[in-house]
Amino acid sequence: MLPAHDPVSDAASVSEAAATFGRPAGVEGSFAPDAVPADRPQPQIAPPDAVLAEAFRQPAGETETLQRDPYAQPEPDETPEPDPWRDPDSAVGMSAPAVGADPSTGPTLSGPKMGIRDVLFGGRVHWWALATLGLLALFVGLFGGLVGRWTAEVVTPLHANTVHLEGESPDSDGATTNVERVAKAAANSVVTIEVRTAVDGGSGSGFIVDKAGYIVTNNHVISKAANDSKAKLEVVFSDRQRVPARLVGRDVKTDLAVIKVDDVANLTVAKLGDSDKLQIGQEVIAFGSPLGLDKTVTSGIVSALDRPVPLRPDADSDTDAVINAIQTDASINPGNSGGPLLNDDGQVIGVNTAGAMTGGGSIGLGFAIPINEVIPIANTLIKDGKVKHxxxxxxxxxxxxxxxxxxxxxxxxxxxxxxxxxxxxxxxxxxxxxxxxxxxxxxxxxxxxxxxxxxxxxxxxxxxxxxxxxxxxxxx
The missing domain is CATH 2.30.42.10 (PDZ domain)
Structure with a gap:
């Protein structure tokens, strides 16, 4: 509940406050007047230094005490002078030239027009010389045209219907190289030998050694047929005639075998040579069916003699031999085995048996069993079916x-x-x-x-x- 208002008490309070906080007598402003003694000297403002006055004095004609606001808008009747340094939208204008033009100089009058002689030769060539040059150029042009026309008429045309290309037959039917001659002589005596079992097969080569149908090859060529009574052994002749064959005998220690075909007429028997007469560097020809490619001929030289080469048993052959090989660089690949190695006279001087290979191909290291070692083994196999060593x-x-x-x-x-x-x-x-x-x-x-x-x-x-x-x- 608010206390009751007492006018007498309130008035007394106001009077006391006024006596305490009121303005002193004789003072009208907010602050008491500064009483300065009359005898105190007053400060005097000295004139500015001449340099400072020159730098900071008000420009002539100016009445304003402060610098004009550069961003202030001009009065409606004022048109400010364009200032390209302050206004980026101002138009480009030409300033006054650095050197004034001489008003005494009048306009330049055009001179006489220049002729072709003045333009080309600077006026230093006479008219008669210019005419001579023109006639000379005309003569050169006419002469060049005549020469071009004449050469165009005498050059032989590119196309003609009188030319006819035709192969030329040799003067005779004889062979032109030793390899060709040997290949023709031995082709009919070389055969392809195929062995097929219930699960796989293989092929090699051989050559006919007797008209009764005896054929010499390697043991590893017919090894599967010898170890599988159900295997099929066939001989394919050079004319693609396919004939069944029988195993006569084989020798695992020399990797040689003899097979036989029956009732085949007109067999061509290979000529056998003498491997003891071979010389290193002598040319030789390998004949056979590498990779099943029958009637393949490669040539090379005898690289070495009496090279011992071991042949070990594997999944496809039971051969366990060391052959006293003829080394040759004639290519001998899988399928060449059992085929003849021939000399320049077409005589068999070895039985192709093995080849060193990297990546599946020949590298020029082929090996053949010398024919002088083959003959006694073949004779014994034909006679007895087996060989003693x-x-x-x-x-x-x-x-x-x-x-x-x-x-x-x-x-x-x-x-x-x-x-x-x-x-x-x-x-x-x-x-x-x-x-x-x-x-x-x-x-x-x-x-x-x-x-x-x-x-x-x-x-x-x-x-x-x-x-x-x-x-x-x-x-x-």
Whole structure:
């Protein structure tokens, strides 16, 4: 509840406040007047320095005490002077020239017009010389036109109906190269051999050695047919005649085999040569059916002789042999096996057997069994169906160290020719039957090429010394 209003008490309160906070007597403004003694000197404003006065004084004619606002709008009756430095939208204008024009100089009058002589030669050529040049140019043009017309009439046209291209027949039917001549002579004696089993098949080559139908090839070509009684063995002749064949005999230790066809007339028998007369560098021709491509001929040279090449058993063949090979750079690929290696006279001097390959193709390292080793094996197979080989009763391994190269004896069969000759385990054979031995493969070839019952001399190394010996191979 608000207290009751008392006018007398309120008036007393106002009077007390006025006495306390009111303006003193004699003071009319907000502040008391500053009483300055009359005798106090007053400050005087000195005139400005002449340089400052020049820099900061008010321009002549100006009456305003402050600088004009540069952004102020002019009065309606004022038209400001265009200022391109302050107004980016102002038009481009030409300023006053740096040097004034001489008012005394009058307009330039046009001179006489220049002629062609003045334009081209600066007026330095006489009219008669100009006329002479024109006549000379006309003469050159006429002469060039006449020459062009004459040459266009005498040049032979590009197209003609009198030219006719035609192949020229050779002067005779004879061969022009040795390879061509050998290929023609041997073509009918070379055959393709195919083996087909219930699950797979293979092919190789061969050549006819007798009119009765006997054909020489490699054992690994017909190995599947020999091990599978249900396999189909066929011979395809050069005229594509296909005839069944039978296995006569095979030898896994020399990778040779003989097959036979029956009731085939007019067979062409291959001519057999002498591989002992071969020379390194002599030209040779390989004939066969690489990759099933029959009647394929490649040529090269004899690269090396008496090269021991091991042939080991695999999934497709039971051959386990070391051949005493003729090395050639004539291409020998899968399918060439069993085909003939021929000399320049068309004679068979080897049976193509193996080839070193990288990436599936020939690299110029082909190997063939010498025909002089094939003939006795083939004769024996045709006669008996099997072959016996010389044996000395040892197993060996290749050894090559800082002391000796050769075939180290690993085992000697009791009572064998090697045991009777005094050989024992650890001996290193370095020479056998006149052939240097630097490894086990070379010893295998040397033993196999010896003859049963004929003494053979050999050299071996034992305890740092060399010894000579003799033994007589027996049948295996």
């Amino acid at each position: 010389p044996s000395v009763g040892i197993t060996a391994a290749t050894v090559r160290n800082d002391r000796i190269f050769g075939a180290e004896v690993k085992d000697v069969a009791p009572g064998s020719p090697a045991a009777q000759a005094g050989l024992r385990e650890g001996d290193v054979i370095t020479k056998f039957n006149g052939r240097s031995i630097e490894g086990a493969d070379e010893l295998t070839v040397a033993v196999r090429t010896s003859k049963i019952g004929e003494p053979v001399k050999f050299t071996y190394w034992r305890d740092g010394r060399y010894f000579d010996g003799e033994l007589t191979p027996v049948s295996d």
